[in-house]
Amino acid sequence: MYEVVGIETLLDNREFPKFPQVGDYVNLSLSSDIEIVDNIEIVLGKNQDKSSNKLFGYTNWSPRSYVLPLTYIFVFQRIDDKKFQITHCDTYFILSWGWLNELPSSSYSIIRFIREEGFPFYIENDNVYSKKHEVICESSPSLTEMLAKDRMFRISPNLYLFYEHLGNVLALYWDDQIKVIQSSKYIPFSNDAIFMDHILFKEFELTETILNQLKTILSLEDAVNYLKRELAYTWF
Numbered sequence: 001m002y003e004v005v006g007i008e009t010l011l012d013n014r015e016f017p018k019f020p021q022v023g024d025y026v027n028l029s030l031s032s033d034i035e036i037v038d039n040i041e042i043v044l045g046k047n048q049d050k051s052s053n054k055l056f057g058y059t060n061w062s063p064r065s066y067v068l069p070l071t072y073i074f075v076f077q078r079i080d081d082k083k084f085q086i087t088h089c090d091t092y093f094i095l096s097w098g099w100l101n102e103l104p105s106s107s108y109s110i111i112r113f114i115r116e117e118g119f120p121f122y123i124e125n126d127n128v129y130s131k132k133h134e135v136i137c138e139s140s141p142s143l144t145e146m147l148a149k150d151r152m153f154r155i156s157p158n159l160y161l162f163y164e165h166l167g168n169v170l171a172l173y174w175d176d177q178i179k180v181i182q183s184s185k186y187i188p189f190s191n192d193a194i195f196m197d198h199i200l201f202k203e204f205e206l207t208e209t210i211l212n213q214l215k216t217i218l219s220l221e222d223a224v225n226y227l228k229r230e231l232a233y234t235w236f
Helices: 097-102 105-115 141-149 198-203 208-214 219-234
Strands: 026-027 034-037 040-043 054-061 070-079 083-093 122-123 125-131 135-138 151-156 159-163 171-173 178-182 193-195
Touching: 054 105, 054 208, 070 105, 083 105, 105 122, 105 141, 122 141, 135 178, 141 171, 151 208, 159 208, 171 219, 178 219, 193 219, 208 219
Parallel strands: 178 193
Antiparallel strands: 026 083, 034 040, 040 054, 054 070, 070 083, 122 125, 125 135, 151 159, 159 171, 171 178
16 A cells, blocks of 8 residues: 655655754855855855845755755845855745746746846845845836746846836836836836827837847936837837
8 A cells, every 4th residue: 555645744854954044144155156055055146246235045955856846045144244144034846937937926036036147136025126135116016027027138238128928018127227118008017107008009019129229228218218219109
């Protein structure tokens, strides 16, 4: 007869190696994208500024080949120079990048920020944070979902364009500034969103020509004005 093993047994603490715990003090070398803490490899990634007082790190581990892998997301708070305290830790089952879409948008943005080279920010407690872990702006639930999960185009090292999956909202990220251009039929994605007639978005196509033209623009204001003109042209 087969023995039925409960999930509690599989996930019993005795099945896991000793991991750093919330409240622990650790030393980070900050000399590479990967740290070794208590013999555990923790990835800091390439995006965040390692001179910041707050840092994220993650590690993946599975107790058995047939058990769901676990991803641990640590928050490190600087105490002094290279000494940090672990102030928070979240644990996730991550089967694939596609499965990440099932996570809350803010959690998804943090994982992308750590794991996906070039992702320029993360969202936490309804705020968008820069690579230096400084607040850029407040984020509504709609904007959080769009920035975390919708299409991202990296125009240049300083400029990103986000395109809502229904095609009714554009968001420009430029040097830690965010500007939203959206359909007038939508509730505001941000406090200073620019509204344009819904019919313009219905006819709008984000083409390679538009993306290439954005590469030549030197300011957020000019980029916003260019996209507004392209939207208006769809009427003619």
